[in-house]
Amino acid sequence: MTNEIKMITFDLDDTLWDNKPTITNAEIETRKWIEDRVGTIDWGDLNEFLQLRETLIKKDRSIAWDISKLRIEIFKEKIKGLASADDITKLAEDAFDYFLKKRHEIKLFPGVESALKTLSENYTLGVLTNGNA
Template sequence: MIKLITFDLDNTLWNSDPVLAKAETVLYSWLEKNCPELASRFSVEAIRDYKAAIANDNPALLHRVSALRLEVLRIALLDVGYASDAAEQQAKQAFQVFHAARQQVTLFEHAEHLLKSLSLQYQLAALTNGNADVSIIGLDRYFDFALTAEEIGKQKPHPDMFLAALEKAEVEAAEVIHIGDHPEQDIMGAHGAGLHTIWVNFDETPWDSDLVEGHDAAPGKVANCLTEIPKLIGQIENSLIK
C-alpha cells in the first residue's frame, strides 16, 4: 500500500509566477533604497538577464537557486564598485529580503484541506527545485519533511531527490506517489525513480508523448483539480491490491 506521498510545491500548491514577480519587485525596491548604485545600473529585467548569464557560466549553481541569486547580487555589487566584504554583506541582506517575499504565497483553492486530510493517513514530503520554505509558509504542520535541490545538489528530474525521500521515509518506491505539475521534472523524474505519479494538470493540457522516452513514462493518473487527488490515490491503491 501507499505509505508516502510527495508533493511538488510551485505551481502544484500555488501559482509561483506572481509570487516570484512580486518578490523581485520587493527586492528591487530595497536595492533602490539601500544599493542605489546597483539599482541605477540594473533594471529588474537586466538583473534577470544577469542571472541567466551567471548561471550559464556556473552550471553547478543551476541546482542551487538560492546560491545562484546570492551570487548574482554579490557580483553585481562588485561590478558597480562595492568592496568585496561590503558586496558580500549587502548581497546577503538583499537575498533575505527576496527570500522573505518569496514565501508570501496564496494557496490554490482546496490545497490546504487536501494536505490536512492526507497528512492524517500518509507520510507527506515536499520536494522542490525552488527555495519555497514550508516552515515559513506555514505548511510544515502537514509535511513530515521537505527536500530541496539546494541541499540534495541535483534538481528534479534527476532521481537523487526522489531517492533521498525514499531513504528518509524508509519506504520503497512502489509505496510512494509523487504529485506535481511539471511533465519532465515531476512526472518523468518520479517515474524514472520508480514512483507512482499523479500529474496536476489544471489547464487540461494534452500529454506530450514527445517529452518522454516511452509511453510508460506518461502519468499514472491526471488531476485537473486538487479535489480529485484523494480519489486518484485510492485508484492507485486499488490497483496495487489487484
C-alpha cells in the same frame, strides 16, 4: 508484502500554489529593498538580465545549477559602484535573505489547505523540491 500507500509527496511550486506571481513579487520587493539601501539601479530588460547571467556563469560554472548563488552574484553585480567593496557581499547576501522571505509568502491554490488536512488524517505527507521553496 503490502501495497498500501502510506505516504504522499508533493512538489511545491506550481503544484500547491502559482509560483509566477510569488517570484515576481519577491523580485520586485527585493529590488525595492536594495534600492532603499544603495539608490536607484538600472536593472535592465530581460535580454540584459539573461546576458548578465551568461557572463556570470562563464566566470563561475558552479553557479549554473545553484540558482541561489547565482542570484547573490547578480545582486553583487548590480550593487557594484553603489556601495563600498566591503559592503557589497553583505548587502547581496542580506538581499537574498530578504528575497527568500518574500519568496515564501505564498498563496495556496483554492482547496489545497483543506485537501492537505484531509490527506494528513490517513497518510504521511512530504514534499520534494529542487529549489528553496
